[in-house]
Amino acid sequence: MRVLVVSTPVGWLGSGLGGGVELTAASLVAGLLQRGHAVTVLAGAQSELPAGCEAAQLWCEGGVSQPSWQHCRREAAVQIPAQALLGYLWRRALTEQGDFDVLINLAYDWLPLWLTPHTSTPLAHLVSMGSVSTAMDAVIAEIARSHPQHLAFHTASQAADFDLPGAPRLVGNGFDLDRYHFRPNADAVLGWAGRIAPEKGLEDAAAVAATLQRPLWIWGVREDEAYARRVEASVPGGTLHWRGFLPTERLQEEMGRCAVLLNTPKWNEAYGNVVVEAMACGVPVATYARGGPGELVQEGVNGCLARPDDGEALTKAVERAWQIPRHQPRAWAESHCSRSAFAGRIEAWLDAVLAKPPCEGT
Amino acid sequence: MRVLVVSTPVGWLGSGLGGGVELTAASLVAGLLQRGHAVTVLAGAQSELPAGCEAAQLWCEGGVSQPSWQHCRREAAVQIPAQALLGYLWRRALTEQGDFDVLINLAYDWLPLWLTPHTSTPLAHLVSMGSVSTAMDAVIAEIARSHPQHLAFHTASQAADFDLPGAPRLVGNGFDLDRYHFRPNADAVLGWAGRIAPEKGLEDAAAVAATLQRPLWIWGVREDEAYARRVEASVPGGTLHWRGFLPTERLQEEMGRCAVLLNTPKWNEAYGNVVVEAMACGVPVATYARGGPGELVQEGVNGCLARPDDGEALTKAVERAWQIPRHQPRAWAESHCSRSAFAGRIEAWLDAVLAKPPCEGT
Numbered sequence: 001m002r003v004l005v006v007s008t009p010v011g012w013l014g015s016g017l018g019g020g021v022e023l024t025a026a027s028l029v030a031g032l033l034q035r036g037h038a039v040t041v042l043a044g045a046q047s048e049l050p051a052g053c054e055a056a057q058l059w060c061e062g063g064v065s066q067p068s069w070q071h072c073r074r075e076a077a078v079q080i081p082a083q084a085l086l087g088y089l090w091r092r093a094l095t096e097q098g099d100f101d102v103l104i105n106l107a108y109d110w111l112p113l114w115l116t117p118h119t120s121t122p123l124a125h126l127v128s129m130g131s132v133s134t135a136m137d138a139v140i141a142e143i144a145r146s147h148p149q150h151l152a153f154h155t156a157s158q159a160a161d162f163d164l165p166g167a168p169r170l171v172g173n174g175f176d177l178d179r180y181h182f183r184p185n186a187d188a189v190l191g192w193a194g195r196i197a198p199e200k201g202l203e204d205a206a207a208v209a210a211t212l213q214r215p216l217w218i219w220g221v222r223e224d225e226a227y228a229r230r231v232e233a234s235v236p237g238g239t240l241h242w243r244g245f246l247p248t249e250r251l252q253e254e255m256g257r258c259a260v261l262l263n264t265p266k267w268n269e270a271y272g273n274v275v276v277e278a279m280a281c282g283v284p285v286a287t288y289a290r291g292g293p294g295e296l297v298q299e300g301v302n303g304c305l306a307r308p309d310d311g312e313a314l315t316k317a318v319e320r321a322w323q324i325p326r327h328q329p330r331a332w333a334e335s336h337c338s339r340s341a342f343a344g345r346i347e348a349w350l351d352a353v354l355a356k357p358p359c360e361g362t
Numbered sequence: 363m364r365v366l367v368v369s370t371p372v373g374w375l376g377s378g379l380g381g382g383v384e385l386t387a388a389s390l391v392a393g394l395l396q397r398g399h400a401v402t403v404l405a406g407a408q409s410e411l412p413a414g415c416e417a418a419q420l421w422c423e424g425g426v427s428q429p430s431w432q433h434c435r436r437e438a439a440v441q442i443p444a445q446a447l448l449g450y451l452w453r454r455a456l457t458e459q460g461d462f463d464v465l466i467n468l469a470y471d472w473l474p475l476w477l478t479p480h481t482s483t484p485l486a487h488l489v490s491m492g493s494v495s496t497a498m499d500a501v502i503a504e505i506a507r508s509h510p511q512h513l514a515f516h517t518a519s520q521a522a523d524f525d526l527p528g529a530p531r532l533v534g535n536g537f538d539l540d541r542y543h544f545r546p547n548a549d550a551v552l553g554w555a556g557r558i559a560p561e562k563g564l565e566d567a568a569a570v571a572a573t574l575q576r577p578l579w580i581w582g583v584r585e586d587e588a589y590a591r592r593v594e595a596s597v598p599g600g601t602l603h604w605r606g607f608l609p610t611e612r613l614q615e616e617m618g619r620c621a622v623l624l625n626t627p628k629w630n631e632a633y634g635n636v637v638v639e640a641m642a643c644g645v646p647v648a649t650y651a652r653g654g655p656g657e658l659v660q661e662g663v664n665g666c667l668a669r670p671d672d673g674e675a676l677t678k679a680v681e682r683a684w685q686i687p688r689h690q691p692r693a694w695a696e697s698h699c700s701r702s703a704f705a706g707r708i709e710a711w712l713d714a715v716l717a718k719p720p721c722e723g724t
Contacts, residue, residue, distance in 0.1 A: 067439075077429075078442035080472060082497035087476055094480045110442060114449055118456045118480075135444035 001037045001350060004100040004121075005029055005056075006093050008107045008128075009066040009085040013047035016221075017065070019195075020173075020273050021106050021128050026050035027174035028104070028126070031343025040100070042092055044085050052176060052339075061088040069108055069132050078110040078135050086111055097121040102350050113139045116147050124150045124353045126171065126346075130268035130291070131161035149352045155292040158270040169349050173271050174342025175333070179248055180280035182330045183256035189241075190318065191258035191283065193219040193251070193274040194265075196228045201264035203231045208262060208315045210235040217258065221245045248277075256281035260303075260321045262314070263287040272296050276337045279303070279329035286317040302329040363399045363712060366462040366483075367391055367418075368455050370469045370490075371428040371447040375409035378583075379427070381557075382535075382635050383468050383490050388412035389536035390466070390488070393705025402462070404454055406447050414538060414701075423450040431470055431494050440472040440497050448473055459483040464712050475501045478509050486512045486715045488533065488708075492630035492653070493523035511714045517654040520632040531711050535633050536704020537695065541610055542642035544692045545618035551603075552680065553620035553645065555581040555613070555636040556627075558590045563626035565593045570624060570648075570677045572597040579620065583607045610639075618643030622665075622683045624676070625649040634658050638699045641665070641691035648679040664691040 011017025030052030063085030141163040153159035159168035209216035261278035272293035285303035297303035306313035373379025392414030425447030515521035521530035571578035623640035634655035647665035659665040668675035
């Protein structure tokens with residue numbers, strides 16, 4: 001298959017601004033290449049192909065980045081800046097579509113979704129977030145009715161946010177598990193990873209650490225500095241250990257030492273990359289029964305679940321997770337979240353997108 | 363020719379919300395029908411075909427109206443509301459384009475302009491405003507480079523706002539002159555017509571009327587009530603006569619009584635419909651040498667010109683215009699602004715849009 005992967009216009013590939021979409025892009029491209037497909041990546045200027053994607057062709061376009069839907073009001077109109085990267089990416093994709101068998105859109109944006117019925121090469125979308133916008137809900141629901149096969153989601157929890165006429169296509173996510181080293185033994189510390197922002201619920205993890213009198217190691221960008229200081233002030237001094245935003249190699253090395261990773265999102269997280277990254281190191285995860293993380297964690301197998309926003313239940317979930325043999329989370333990640341398993345699911349999805357309706361013959 | 367005319371998504375056809383675009387649409391459709399073309403009009407729900415357009419087919423789409431660029435900040439991003447009428451109109455246009463020889467866009471919007479290179483049926487745009495937005499400037503400049511024949515403008519003053527690689531295609535505008543009755547004699551009153559809003563400069567006309575001690579009759583929607591009251595307070599009581607927003611039949615009957623119509627825009631008005639409407643009744647026009655009105659008025663022929671924003675010069679222009687024989691403005695409107703003359707210019711434009719480049723042969 002000749003595949004054109006169109007990246008997010010929120011930032012260039014490698015900037016980190018694209019959040020989880022950048023990890024998804026790397027995994028999807030490397031996985032498709034491994035399975036023998038020809039892949040071209042279309043992304044913002046300055047983009048670099050991540051490790052494992054060197055065999056792909058890279059096309060870059062300049063332009064003004066898109067504001068992220070995550071930081072807009074739910075009722076906000078679609079915004080397209082002057083000289084928008086979004087417009088230039090899709091200008092190029094539509095111009096060159098004749099050379100590809102399928103186009104994959106990784107951006108959570110109105111324009112590519114709206115374009116779906118009007119391309120000559122089938123255009124498939126891997127939706128990267130749950131519902132955060134009325135305008136996006138509307139166009140996703142519309143395409144779900146006219147082109148149901150063209151949409152895929154990371155988890156059932158995420159897909160349930162949308163008005164879909166049938167069962168959603170779920171593809172999970174994929175990780176290069178060779179980059180995450182299993183640690184059979186843990187230190188007596190807890191971990192937490194994510195952007196430091198209110199929707200990630202760090203204060204709940206801090207409270208559990210204080211209750212259990214264990215240090216909490218924290219990895220991630222301090223996006224909201226005032227919030228970080230409020231969380232710090234809410235627990236006894238010395239409870240929180242700010243470890244910063246680390247590259248994968250160093251993150252997995254430090255995170256692997258934790259007895260349990262806490263994951264505490266306040267919103268319907270589409271997937272939960274750090275949940276799987278911790279498991280890949282042998283760290284069981286305690287999280288709320290909510291969103292992607294609540295779906296990834298199997299009680300007693302790779303972690304433990306608590307009722308959402310219930311601090312006492314989360315404390316007990318951490319105590320139970322502490323007892324889980326560490327080979328279990330690693331084994332679960334290997335069988336469900338490897339890059340090759342993900343690529344297989346993507347390939348099956350693309351086969352369904354390209355399959356002609358039965359009435360048109362073969 | 364089979365022509366699909368796509369109307370503005372700011373309001374439905376007949377609502378008045380589309381401003382001058384509604385008059386342009388009526389004139390363009392009726393004119394093309396008269397010349398034997400098959401015309402379909404695609405517009406917002408509740409739209410009605412105006413007089414003279416009954417032979418056209420009307421397709422309506424529901425959806426949320428577009429905010430007007432005229433009322434947005436210059437640096438604002440393109441806004442597309444949830445369930446946007448804009449999206450539904452262009453979904454329908456792209457779906458049905460195969461049944462037409464050419465698509466004409468009347469909307470001042472980013473999406474149809476951006477789509478230009480990606481339609482199978484040629485998509486031509488009649489640009490209805492001067493520069494009011496950086497985002498629109500950028501996409502107009504881009505299409506002017508890639509598809510110069512696909513853009514048309516009302517006046518040279520309007521077109522000069524944009525970054526165009528060559529001479530612009532100018533099509534003026536067209537009026538059903540049978541609806542405007544020539545009045546050989548005037549009352550000793552001045553007239554002014556337009557939305558009552560600061561960019562239309564009513565206070566300048568009021569000051570001239572006060573200086574000349576003549577009543578000023580005013581037609582138009584009181585869009586900005588506080589502004590209307592400020593203008594009222596700036597001149598002696600009894601100077602201003604508010605006549606309201608009238609349908610064409612009554613407007614031309616009242617306006618035809620004026621000795622001179624004043625037109626005082628503070629911005630680069632693309633055309634100046636009321637200028638021609640007054641002339642069609644035999645009323646000479648005094649205006650600033652600025653924008654469309656400054657281009658329509660020929661000194662001493664159909665009106666007189668003043669240096670922009672110079673009240674003394676405008677007063678003198680009114681005094682000169684008062685002396686112009688009233689058959690002159692009417693004759694000028696008949697030879698330059700008739701519906702059939704406009705349709706002829708539109709037809710010539712569409713012929714140029716459809717002409718294959720020489721290298722492709724006939």
